[in-house]
Amino acid sequence: MTSILQNEREEVQLKQRVITVVDVKDISKTLRRVTFHGEDLEGFKFHLLSPEAHVKLFFPDMDTGELRMPTVPADGWGADWEGVSEGRFSPFREYTIRSFDADSLIVEIDFALHHVGVSEPWAIQAKVGQKLGIFGLRFIKYPxxxxxxxxxxxxxxxxxxxxxxxxxxxxxxxxxxxxxxxxxxxxxxxxxxxxxxxxxxxxxxxxxxxxxxxxxxxxxxxxxxxxxxxxxxxxxxxxxxxxxxxxxxxxxxxxxxxxxxxxxxxx
Structure with missing residues (x-):
């Protein structure tokens, strides 16, 4: 059948960013909203008409706070992922952006609380002042x-x-x-x-x-x-x-x- 509907994609330049928790609240028994702020969010390419806009969140070492993310060339196109399977980088998972305020540089992300993996246990103990790495957006998908x-x-x-x-x-x-x-x-x-x-x-x-x-x-x-x-x-x-x-x-x-x-x- 001929398609009359389609997604459109726009590639986005990559950048390493660090964000800080400024608020944590539960919106259900199993979903927690964490609000982040970061000056690094200047120029963040979130688009209102892209409901699945997502990023990679990097979770630091809980003892040292060390964050290891892929390096990005000066032009922002591509990233060095060599060694990812050997644990070269901090643990990371992909998450959908719930909202972004470009004026206040505030981003909200909702975490399902399943007590498994890397990100959910972090979300369970999330506290104001903690930092995460954020990598992306890589592309914008317009449905x-x-x-x-x-x-x-x-x-x-x-x-x-x-x-x-x-x-x-x-x-x-x-x-x-x-x-x-x-x-x-x-x-x-x-x-x-x-x-x-x-x-x-x-x-x-x-x-x-x-x-x-x-x-x-x-x-x-x-x-x-x-x-x-x-x-x-x-x-x-x-x-x-x-x-x-x-x-x-x-x-x-x-x-x-x-x-x-x-x-x-x-x-």
């Missing part, structure tokens, strides 16, 4: 804002991007969003959108991660999908693979109108 309808699949890790989607979509857009979280205590207040129908799905003990989203997509009526529908999903890697298989089968949807991204992977 289509001219679709008739949007179907979203998300979890706690992609709630910041989903919130930004709701902030930028035209008021006449029809939106159906399915969000799988641990429980009702993990729900957050999302930006209001007149055309949005939000479905909160709760994980059930013993079920595979993403089961709620898979069940939801199986039950969605074909009437929801059309040649003017854009589907965005951002969740666990195995769930993304299953969603893709379901969505492209029998030609129920233009595969060019799928934007499916693995935000993390269950091991």
């Amino acid at each position: 289509p804002l001219n679709a008739k309808s949007y179907v979203f699949f998300a979890d706690e890790t992609s709630l910041p991007a989903l919130a930004r989607w709701l902030e930028i979509l035209p008021k006449e857009a029809i939106v159906d969003a399915w969000i799988e979280v641990a429980s009702a205590e993990s729900e957050i207040i999302l930006p209001s959108h007149a055309g949005a129908n939000v479905h909160w799905l709760y994980s059930k003990p013993g079920e595979t991660i993403g089961s709620g989203l898979i069940e939801a997509v199986e039950l969605i009526s074909d009437e929801l999908f059309s040649s003017e529908t854009w589907v965005w999903a951002a969740t666990e890697a195995h769930t993304i693979a299953k969603l893709k298989r379901i969505l492209v089968r029998d030609g129920r949807l233009n595969s060019a109108h799928l934007d499916l991204t693995s935000y993390w992977k269950q091991v």
Whole structure:
């Protein structure tokens, strides 16, 4: 099928930056918002119409505070990642920007509190005055804002991007969003959108991660999908693979109108 909707990308020059925690607050039982300030954020290329704008956060040694990030040439194009697999750099993870204020040089990032990995334990103990390294943006992705309808699949890790989607979509857009979280205590207040129908799905003990989203997509009526529908999903890697298989089968949807991204992977 011919595609009438598409993402557009703009490359961005890289720069090493250091940011400092200025506020920490919980917005749900399992999502913590950390607010950072940094003079290094001058010139930060955040764009309001890029809901998935993301950066690499580098976490310092908890004892020494040392931060090791890739070096960047003077022109900002490219970076020296040699030795990344040998632990040359501080541990890092990718995170979506929830908001950025260019005047006050304030950036907000939401952390899912799962007590695993590198970033979540850091977020659990995050305190005002602590510093992180921030690397990026590497590119800006502009999604289509001219679709008739949007179907979203998300979890706690992609709630910041989903919130930004709701902030930028035209008021006449029809939106159906399915969000799988641990429980009702993990729900957050999302930006209001007149055309949005939000479905909160709760994980059930013993079920595979993403089961709620898979069940939801199986039950969605074909009437929801059309040649003017854009589907965005951002969740666990195995769930993304299953969603893709379901969505492209029998030609129920233009595969060019799928934007499916693995935000993390269950091991």
